[in-house]
Amino acid sequence: MSQHVLSLLVEDKPGILTRVAALFARRGFNIESLAVGTTEVEGVSRMTVVVNLDGQPLEQVTKQLNKLVNVLKIVELEDDSSVARDHMLVKVRTDASTRSQVLEAVTLFRARVIDVVSDSVVIEVTGDSAKCKAFIKVLEPFGIKELVQSGAIAISRGSKSMSEKVLK
Amino acid sequence: MTETLSGAQAIIRSLELLGVDTVFGLPGGAILPTYDPLMDSSKIRHILVRHEQGAGHAAEGYAAASGRLGVCIATSGPGATNLVTAIADAHMDSVPMLAITGQVNSHAIGTDAFQEADIVGITMPITKHSFLVTKAEDIPAVMASAIEIATTGRPGPVLVDVAKDAQNAKFEFSWPPTKEMTPGYKPVTDPHGKQVQAAAELILQSKKPILYVGGGVIRAGAHKELHKLAKLIGAPVTTTLMARGAYPDSDPQHLGMPGMHGTVPAVTGLQKADLLITLGARFDDRVTGDVKTFAKGAKVIHVDIDPAEIGKIRHADVPIVGDAKVVIAMLTQELEKQLKGKKYDISEWWSYLIGLKERYPLGYNDLDDGKLAPQYVIERIGQLSGPEAIYAAGVGQHQMWSAQFINYENPNTWLNSGGAGTMGYAVPAAMGAKVAMPEKLVWAIDGDGCFQMTNQELATCTINQIPIKVAIINNSSLGMVRQWQTLFYNKRYSNTDLHTGTDTQMVPDFVKLSDAYGCLAIRVEKVEEVDAAIKLAMETNDRPVVIDFIVGRDAMVWPMVPAGVSNDAVQYARDAAPIWDGEE
Numbered sequence: 001m002s003q004h005v006l007s008l009l010v011e012d013k014p015g016i017l018t019r020v021a022a023l024f025a026r027r028g029f030n031i032e033s034l035a036v037g038t039t040e041v042e043g044v045s046r047m048t049v050v051v052n053l054d055g056q057p058l059e060q061v062t063k064q065l066n067k068l069v070n071v072l073k074i075v076e077l078e079d080d081s082s083v084a085r086d087h088m089l090v091k092v093r094t095d096a097s098t099r100s101q102v103l104e105a106v107t108l109f110r111a112r113v114i115d116v117v118s119d120s121v122v123i124e125v126t127g128d129s130a131k132c133k134a135f136i137k138v139l140e141p142f143g144i145k146e147l148v149q150s151g152a153i154a155i156s157r158g159s160k161s162m163s164e165k166v167l168k
Numbered sequence: 169m170t171e172t173l174s175g176a177q178a179i180i181r182s183l184e185l186l187g188v189d190t191v192f193g194l195p196g197g198a199i200l201p202t203y204d205p206l207m208d209s210s211k212i213r214h215i216l217v218r219h220e221q222g223a224g225h226a227a228e229g230y231a232a233a234s235g236r237l238g239v240c241i242a243t244s245g246p247g248a249t250n251l252v253t254a255i256a257d258a259h260m261d262s263v264p265m266l267a268i269t270g271q272v273n274s275h276a277i278g279t280d281a282f283q284e285a286d287i288v289g290i291t292m293p294i295t296k297h298s299f300l301v302t303k304a305e306d307i308p309a310v311m312a313s314a315i316e317i318a319t320t321g322r323p324g325p326v327l328v329d330v331a332k333d334a335q336n337a338k339f340e341f342s343w344p345p346t347k348e349m350t351p352g353y354k355p356v357t358d359p360h361g362k363q364v365q366a367a368a369e370l371i372l373q374s375k376k377p378i379l380y381v382g383g384g385v386i387r388a389g390a391h392k393e394l395h396k397l398a399k400l401i402g403a404p405v406t407t408t409l410m411a412r413g414a415y416p417d418s419d420p421q422h423l424g425m426p427g428m429h430g431t432v433p434a435v436t437g438l439q440k441a442d443l444l445i446t447l448g449a450r451f452d453d454r455v456t457g458d459v460k461t462f463a464k465g466a467k468v469i470h471v472d473i474d475p476a477e478i479g480k481i482r483h484a485d486v487p488i489v490g491d492a493k494v495v496i497a498m499l500t501q502e503l504e505k506q507l508k509g510k511k512y513d514i515s516e517w518w519s520y521l522i523g524l525k526e527r528y529p530l531g532y533n534d535l536d537d538g539k540l541a542p543q544y545v546i547e548r549i550g551q552l553s554g555p556e557a558i559y560a561a562g563v564g565q566h567q568m569w570s571a572q573f574i575n576y577e578n579p580n581t582w583l584n585s586g587g588a589g590t591m592g593y594a595v596p597a598a599m600g601a602k603v604a605m606p607e608k609l610v611w612a613i614d615g616d617g618c619f620q621m622t623n624q625e626l627a628t629c630t631i632n633q634i635p636i637k638v639a640i641i642n643n644s645s646l647g648m649v650r651q652w653q654t655l656f657y658n659k660r661y662s663n664t665d666l667h668t669g670t671d672t673q674m675v676p677d678f679v680k681l682s683d684a685y686g687c688l689a690i691r692v693e694k695v696e697e698v699d700a701a702i703k704l705a706m707e708t709n710d711r712p713v714v715i716d717f718i719v720g721r722d723a724m725v726w727p728m729v730p731a732g733v734s735n736d737a738v739q740y741a742r743d744a745a746p747i748w749d750g751e752e
């Protein structure tokens with residue numbers, strides 16, 4: 001099993017998220033994460049889907065997704081030619097004795113504290129999934145009260161834009 | 169120029185402008201606005217069915233017989249859900265179909281309003297695409313787009329669900345629509361020249377090629393191109409259940425149908441080939457049996473208009489995405505070029521195949537049960553009606569016998585539910601076919617089980633003067649299931665007895681039932697009566713005809729490869745596997 005990052009340009013039409021998600025479910029493909037948002041082009045959304053699979057099935061996934069009429073373009077973003085980032089918010093238990101240790105971890109991971117109360121802090125961090133995982137590990141001993149992650153969003157390096165060719 | 173129309177009027181106007189001449193449907197609250205202008209249309213004939221499933225299969229039959237789009241229409245909620253089986257069927261068999269459904273008012277969507285069903289959601293996995301229309305002004309563009317999607321590329325069903333208020337709202341209608349609804353839809357029809365070249369090279373290197381022809385060749389209207397290709401290289405041809413008629417059965421190069429109930433030469437020809445020239449076929453499990461052992465020694469050329477079919481089940485050595493008609497013509501041309509007048513010699517392969525054909529012809533035995541042999545009845549229908557007639561079958565033993573014992577010479581003359589295996593397909597599909605091709609003789613060859621699922625459309629046929637012929641192959645049981653019980657469940661016949669035979673309670677009596685529907689109804693129990701009944705049916709055109717053929721229930725479909733087993737284990741008849749000359 002290997003992880004692949006697929007980037008989809010889709011028409012911003014009702015039901016498109018259902019169509020994509022349902023396709024994954026029906027064909028038995030595993031979604032690791034899925035993030036959707038608007039793009040530089042009006043009416044076009046972009047989905048970043050992280051899937052867990054191998055060679056042949058990945059081609060099937062891509063081909064099946066391409067059959068969805070509202071899907072405009074699909075590319076696989078390879079590790080070395082793209083950047084992927086997760087956005088994570090964590091609420092960590094703190095008290096007078098642990099707060100400074102937590103804040104040290106925040107600095108080390110170039111994260112940010114965005115809310116503080118007497119017994120906890122909310123921390124924001126962005127990074128690839130490895131960094132987020134490592135950060136969680138470091139925070140765990142203090143007690144993670146709540147954790148929310150965006151799922152990866154990804155973009156290719158260099159000046160080319162994914163929407164260039166599709167949208168004339 | 170624009171004109172003020174209601175959404176409902178725009179639906180009808182768009183259909184007219186897009187060349188639709190027939191719709192099958194049944195009205196209800198949410199589609200009522202559209203039924204009003206439909207009444208005034210002089211271009212569109214609406215045929216009122218008795219069940220929406222019938223409308224769906226009729227649209228399929230219309231499409232499959234004519235190659236044109238089939239259209240069905242239903243109201244919201246239960247009307248729409250009654251279409252679901254037919255939509256799924258059209259999806260599996262790539263039938264160009266447009267299903268129009270009414271939806272509750274747009275502001276009521278999501279409130280569990282009366283007769284609300286999320287039909288777009290329900291049919292998402294079984295449509296090629298679907299639209300929910302909540303604004304009248306979107307209707308022309310949606311209709312144009314829906315029909316384009318249904319009929320181009322790999323054809324399939326498209327659903328257009330229109331909220332009632334969008335049908336009622338007025339707007340400025342103009343044609344053609346300017347708004348592009350589906351910029352992401354771009355089917356590939358022209359293949360890569362390089363791939364075609366590679367395919368030709370592979371063919372000329374092969375010693376044991378076989379043309380594995382699927383329903384795509386029929387949908388693409390590529391039968392002439394196929395014929396030319398087959399004649400050029402002299403390769404054996406097999407036509408799948410969906411492709412019967414794509415290549416003439418009378419041609420000596422034809423080995424017949426492959427698969428679970430395929431001929432021994434076709435099944436074995438595929439198994440032993442060194443090259444599968446796969447045209448518009450999709451390696452369905454009913455064809456391949458156990459995939460791991462299917463045609464193990466063969467390389468694969470796979471031609472399909474749907475890229476997702478290529479490599480889905482079986483790796484393709486030469487994948488070619490494109491329209492079968494275009495690809496086959498190009499491939500033939502390329503082969504001519506590469507052959508440079510030389511003959512492509514596969515005579516050794518043929519001597520093996522001819523041996524198989526001689527030793528294992530399709531056949532059947534009369535059982536000593538004093539009943540008609542179902543295969544005989546079907547064979548006679550085919551012989552008396554000829555290859556110009558259209559034959560629609562239900563699902564079960566009678567379907568397989570109809571695929572085996574009728575000779576097909578032309579495309580679009582064999583209609584059946586291949587991918588979905590939908591009991592109840594035959595009568596409404598035959599009805600749709602007869603509407604599309606009124607000058608043709610149209611048979612529904614049905615089982616006593618299947619017939620009871622959709623026979624109410626006989627009322628539609630009688631009232632609308634659609635004189636189809638129905639042959640019920642009445643074995644008083646769910647025969648195909650019973651066959652599996654005979655073979656795999658120790659003859660424990662759990663719930664497969666239908667009590668429709670003459671020596672049973674006979675509920676219902678098909679002759680009385682058909683008579684009540686206004687059909688000419690005949691019962692046939694003896695061999696001597698068979699031909700006369702078929703001829704009478706062929707001569708009767710003032711009403712539908714139903715013949716209740718009382719046949720034996722123990723007849724079985726042979727040859728057979730049990731589900732999930734290797735095609736090497738094809739059984740010619742019960743406990744009779746072909747003998748392979750000790751060659752392995």
Ligand SMILES: Cc1ncc(C[n+]2csc(CCOP(=O)(O)OP(=O)(O)O)c2C)c(N)n1
Binds near residue numbers: 565567591614617647
């Ligand atoms: C809607 C539906 N329900 C159940 C089945 C399973 N099934 C396949 S063949 C068959 C028997 C059909 O019986 P009949 O119409 O009498 O045809 P026969 O096999 O006897 O020729 C059944 C129940 C099916 N294919 N479709």
